[in-house]
Amino acid sequence: MDADGLNRRSFLRTSAVLGTGLAAIAAGLAPLRNLKDFTSMEQFVQKYYKELTPEDMEKVLKRIENEVERQYGIRPHVRDLKPMDGVQFVYCLNLSRCIGCRKCVHACVAENNQSRNPEIQYIRVLKMTNGSFDMEKAQHDYDPEKVPEKGHFYMPVQCQQCHNPPCVKVCPVHATWQETDGITVIDYDWCIGCRYCEAACPYWARRFNFAKPSIPKDRLNPNMAYLGNRPRKQGVMEKCHFCIQRTRAGRYPACVEVCPAGTRKFGNILDPNSEVSYILKNKRVFIQLKEELGTSPRFFYYFDV
Amino acid sequence: MMKNSAKTPAVLLVLMVVFMVLAVGFLLNLWGNPAPRPEIPLVDPAFISTQTVRTSYAELVAQKADLSDFDCYGCHEKDKPPTLRFDADHNLIIPKEHSDIVMKHGSHNRNNICFNCHNENNLERLQPRDGRELKFEESSQLCGSCHGPTYRDWEAGAHGRMSGYWDRSKGQFTRKDCVSCHDPHAPKFPGRKPAPPPHPLRPLAAPKHEMERED
Numbered sequence: 343m344d345a346d347g348l349n350r351r352s353f354l355r356t357s358a359v360l361g362t363g364l365a366a367i368a369a370g371l372a373p374l375r376n377l378k379d380f381t382s383m384e385q386f387v388q389k390y391y392k393e394l395t396p397e398d399m400e401k402v403l404k405r406i407e408n409e410v411e412r413q414y415g416i417r418p419h420v421r422d423l424k425p426m427d428g429v430q431f432v433y434c435l436n437l438s439r440c441i442g443c444r445k446c447v448h449a450c451v452a453e454n455n456q457s458r459n460p461e462i463q464y465i466r467v468l469k470m471t472n473g474s475f476d477m478e479k480a481q482h483d484y485d486p487e488k489v490p491e492k493g494h495f496y497m498p499v500q501c502q503q504c505h506n507p508p509c510v511k512v513c514p515v516h517a518t519w520q521e522t523d524g525i526t527v528i529d530y531d532w533c534i535g536c537r538y539c540e541a542a543c544p545y546w547a548r549r550f551n552f553a554k555p556s557i558p559k560d561r562l563n564p565n566m567a568y569l570g571n572r573p574r575k576q577g578v579m580e581k582c583h584f585c586i587q588r589t590r591a592g593r594y595p596a597c598v599e600v601c602p603a604g605t606r607k608f609g610n611i612l613d614p615n616s617e618v619s620y621i622l623k624n625k626r627v628f629i630q631l632k633e634e635l636g637t638s639p640r641f642f643y644y645f646d647v
Numbered sequence: 648m649m650k651n652s653a654k655t656p657a658v659l660l661v662l663m664v665v666f667m668v669l670a671v672g673f674l675l676n677l678w679g680n681p682a683p684r685p686e687i688p689l690v691d692p693a694f695i696s697t698q699t700v701r702t703s704y705a706e707l708v709a710q711k712a713d714l715s716d717f718d719c720y721g722c723h724e725k726d727k728p729p730t731l732r733f734d735a736d737h738n739l740i741i742p743k744e745h746s747d748i749v750m751k752h753g754s755h756n757r758n759n760i761c762f763n764c765h766n767e768n769n770l771e772r773l774q775p776r777d778g779r780e781l782k783f784e785e786s787s788q789l790c791g792s793c794h795g796p797t798y799r800d801w802e803a804g805a806h807g808r809m810s811g812y813w814d815r816s817k818g819q820f821t822r823k824d825c826v827s828c829h830d831p832h833a834p835k836f837p838g839r840k841p842a843p844p845p846h847p848l849r850p851l852a853a854p855k856h857e858m859e860r861e862d
Contacts (some may be wrong), residue, residue, distance in 0.1 A: 359659050362666035369673035426814075444842035448694045482851055488838030492716045552848060553681070558689060592817030594810055600697050602828070603836065604808040614671045617804030618814065624805075 378521065380575065382409075390516075391529045392571075395526035399568070402531075406572055411510050413573070414557070420572055423590035425523035431584055431640065432524075432611040434621045435498065437629075437637035438646035439605040440466055442489040442496030445608065446597035450459050451453075453585060454571040455563050455598035455635075457555030464549065464582040465500040465597065473628070500597075501547035502631065502639030509539035509548060518579070524640055527569040535577040548581045584608070669751040687846050697810065703824040704783040705714045717783060719770035728767035731760065764789060764831070790825045801825070 384405050389398065403420045411417045447465045456462040468480035472493050480497070490496065510519055518534040518539055540548040554576045566572040567587035574580050575580050585595035589608070598606045609616035621644065622628075629643040672678065707714060714720070722744065723729060731741045739750050739759045752758035761767075766774040773781040775792035791798025800806035804820075807828065811819035825831070845851075 355656070355659050359662050359666070362670065366666040366669040366673065369670040372673050372676070400717075441836065441839070442841055443839055444692075444844075445694050447845075448690045448842055449697075451690075452695045458689060459684060460848050461687055463845055464847065473821070479798060483844035485841065485844050489841045490838065540694075544754045561689070592812045592814030594813050599808070599810045600695065601808060602700070604806060604828070607805060607809070609813045617809060620800075620803040621805050 344546075355619040356543055362595050385531055390532060404570065405568075406568070410562075410566075410573060414559050414562050416559065416562055416564055418562070418566045418572070420566045420568060421587070422568040423570075423586060425521045425525075426590065428612055429523045429610045430612050431503070431589065432609065432618045432622070432642065433503075433584070433640060434607040434642045434644060436605045436607070436646060437495055437497060437643050439603040440467075440490075440496040440498065441603050442469060442484070442491075442494075443602065445602060446498055449596040449600035450582070452561060453563055453588075454583075455557055456549075456565070456580070457551065457553075457557060457574075458561075459556050460553050462551070462555070462580065464547070464548045464580075465498050466546070467496055467498045469494050469496055470640050476491045477631075478535050497598075497643065499545055499547075499631065500641075501543075501585065502545055502637065502641040503582075505638035505640065506636060508542040508544065508635075508637060514537040514538065524592075525586055525589075526581075527583055527586065528579055528581065529569065530572070530580070531576050532577045533578040535579065537579065539579060544637065548579050550579055551576050672699055684848075685846075688843075690842060698807075699823055699827040701830065703827045704786065705824060706827065708784065717771070723770055726768075729761075733759075746829075749830075751835070752831070752849045770787075787825045787830070790829075790831075 364589050382405070384401070388394075388402060394402065403422060407418055444467055447463050447467065450456070450464050451458070451462075454464070456464065466482060467528050468477060468482060469484045469491075470477070470480050470497060476496075484491075503524055503526050505524075507520055510526060513519075513538060515532060515534055516527060517534070518528045520526045534536075535550070536549075537550055540546075540550055555574055557573060558622055562573075563571060567586055567590070570583050570586035585593075585597075588595055590624075594608055598608045607617050608622055609618040611618055611622070613619060622642065625644045625646070626647055627645045630639050630641065631643070675861065677839050702710075704710075704717065732742075734740055734759040737759065738756060739761070741748050741750060750756075750759060758764075762774075764773055764775075766772045766780060771783070771787045773783065773786060775781065777792065779788075781789050787798070787801070791801075797806050801822070804822065807823055807825075809820055809822055813820070829836075
């Protein structure tokens with residue numbers, strides 16, 4: 343044995359330093375402890391939504407139910423609802439009636455399990471001056487003692503579910519697409535969080551989860567859909583999806599059901615007896631936002647004249 | 648092999664201390680955290696409620712609520728139509744027994760007479776102008792006898808709020824009566840306090856200078 347270089351003292355010294363060095367490296371990898379909250383192996387290797395067989399989808403739904411139960415303590419009911427035949431959803435909003443109370447904003451938040459802090463709200467109500475339709479001059483943060491205020495009208499804006507959606511065109515991974523009943527959906531497990539769709543949307547309909555969403559446990563809505571209101575994770579986009587868990591089961595969206603002024607109308611435009619068909623046949627003044635961009639939205643704002 | 652100089656123990660000791668501090672710092676997550684966000688209070692549940700501000704007579708009957716307020720002949724005498732009193736400016740004087748009523752149906756006091764809608768010979772019925780008698784549950788027809796276009800829109804589902812199922816083959820829809828939302832004596836909606844404005848992560852840009860109106 344070579345007694346010159348390595349003796350017990352230098353060995354102990356070196357290993358002490360190396361040991362603390364390795365401990366520091368290991369501690370630096372400490373965030374990996376939270377990997378289980380971020381993704382699981384099944385989610386990581388999950389196939390694209392349109393390639394999932396019904397059996398695969400069953401497993402995926404079960405995984406989601408387990409994750410939600412682990413995080414919130416409530417077992418939800420997650421379904422994968424398919425679009426109905428002969429249905430094209432259309433939304434009509436009566437600008438003569440909106441009083442700007444923001445009940446639709448909060449009903450949507452409650453129904454769709456949106457993060458309360460940081461705050462995500464799919465609907466933004468704009469306060470506009472009478473006689474002007476310039477959205478650049480709208481106020482978002484009005485908070486008077488009483489609404490509606492004289493000389494102003496209120497315009498709630500959410501995803502317009504365009505016929506020709508720019509967000510679908512720019513998604514590099516096809517995590518968002520338009521379904522046959524007209525709803526533009528997002529697969530939260532496929533989204534990579536690049537936010538190109540947020541940049542492409544002219545209506546600022548898309549919301550991004552910059553931080554882990556926080557939903558109070560007692561306000562969780564357990565009636566969930568895979569493409570709809572199941573809880574999202576940090577780093578994915580979300581947006582209005584016409585309450586897909588309600589509308590594909592035949593019910594009105596939450597915003598329609600809560601409006602105290604009866605401003606919002608929703609239905610199937612291919613049904614001649616629906617109220618949206620009646621409105622589009624009988625009312626005279628219709629506005630599609632930013633019509634000149636060619637997105638062809640499904641949202642028709644109208645006045646009661 | 649390693650060089651053994653006099654400074655080696657000191658250097659190694661310093662390195663060890665540095666590594667220990669780093670290890671503790673990483674484990675306890677002492678730096679690199681995002682700035683703490685301000686607390687956002689949860690919204691008042693009243694803003695999520697789908698309850699209408701009023702309850703119609705039909706809903707009260709269905710709920711088996713106390714209907715003694717609608718027993719007109721508990722106080723009034725039959726065959727004796729009540730007399731209306733007006734002040735010097737032709738404003739209706741509401742009797743103190745009905746002091747919860749505010750009479751503001753249309754501008755310029757145009758509906759200042761109770762018996763435009765109520766039947767003076769049978770207080771438990773309503774009377775549209777064409778001579779029919781309507782029960783309180785049928786009050787929407789009374790409203791429609793003057794507000795025709797609104798009534799037509801209401802029947803089609805375009806006025807007022809529809810709830811339940813848009814797909815009639817899957818379930819029922821409900822349509823509220825006029826009086827579930829409108830006070831028949833003062834039908835115009837009073838203002839209300841809106842829900843709080845949004846709390847974005849970064850403050851909103853101030854809107855540009857508002858357009859000046861020409862009038």
